[in-house]
């Protein structure tokens with residue numbers, strides 16, 4: 001039998017073609033080698049996979065359904081639009097699919113504490129949830145500026161029992177939070193697991209997080225066939241920040257004749273600093289421990305980025321996305337801030353589903369695509385619900 005794509009990629013050094021790998025400061029090489037070895041063994045362990053299955057069913061509420069968006073389909077006047085409902089996952093987004101698995105990995109390794117940085121706080125909340133479930137300690141590093149801006153998520157993390165550590169140097173946002181979390185991790189790598197929040201970072205994280213998210217694609221494939229009475233959708237789309245929800249749903253269709261579109265945020269313009277469309281405008285480079293494409297400033301450092309959705313304003317992208325795009329297997333869809341707001345309201349009013357602003361990017365692209373591809377079936381990954389965004393939208397974009 002022909003080997004599936006997922007079985008052959010990445011290679012054992014963590015490369016997807018030229019992209020990926022592991023670029024670490026020497027003190028981190030040994031702890032990451034330990035994580036690689038542990039994941040390699042556990043990913044083949046029926047006991048580990050059984051425990052994950054149990055958690056997904058009895059704690060997260062999986063499988064999440066696929067919904068046929070009949071009103072949106074009619075409104076767009078073209079292709080049939082189906083929605084994979086990751087917004088119905090516990091805590092309202094796809095992120096628990098990987099944080100629960102990372103926490104289980106930590107438990108298996110006998111570690112006491114989960115540590116991570118967070119930007120807007122979504123990853124921090126998802127990780128704090130997993131830590132609570134497993135009775136692990138949780139330490140989340142967050143820029144002081146973001147702590148003020150994202151107060152509801154800070155409170156959620158604290159209620160869930162996590163310790164929120166402010167990063168007080170530099171610009172006091174995500175980059176400083178990464179430095180701060182890495183420093184704290186390095187001080188004691190033997191009792192903590194560094195929990196990356198997307199398909200980014202050094203090997204094995206891009207593979208590991210993709211594997212944990214692949215449940216979304218596996219469920220979708222079966223459910224789509226059952227609901228749509230056709231074997232496969234013609235096109236599958238998802239928004240891309242680091243790219244975990246997109247890799248999750250893409251992984252179910254990667255060996256099939258299905259078009260895959262990752263949607264990048266065009267923000268408010270095409271100049272550096274106005275968007276975070278890393279594959280569209282980026283160039284190859286190493287950042288945060290892996291080789292991918294990234295947006296750079298004049299000095300070759302990660303560029304400032306913008307998107308109305310704080311979960312996708314990242315100046316790079318997971319190496320697997322860079323690879324799949326480079327070989328032409330995936331395509332890029334674009335959506336700017338205004339189109340995202342429009343899709344946010346449209347999906348809410350027509351379908352009774354308030355999407356996260358990140359998710360609204362994928363919805364907006366699907367709406368544009370549907371008009372020009374009348375005979376197709378489209379599947380959109382609804383990566384999360386928009387409760388977290390309602391105050392911001394109502395204040396800044398009232399309708």
Ligand SMILES: *Cc1c(COP(=O)(O)O)cnc(C)c1O
Pocket residue numbers: 093094095122123197198199239240241242243244245246311312356358359383384385
């Ligand atoms: C965090 C987040 C994203 C972006 O993360 P990816 O790793 O790119 O999937 C997208 N949607 C929602 C709802 C999120 O919370």
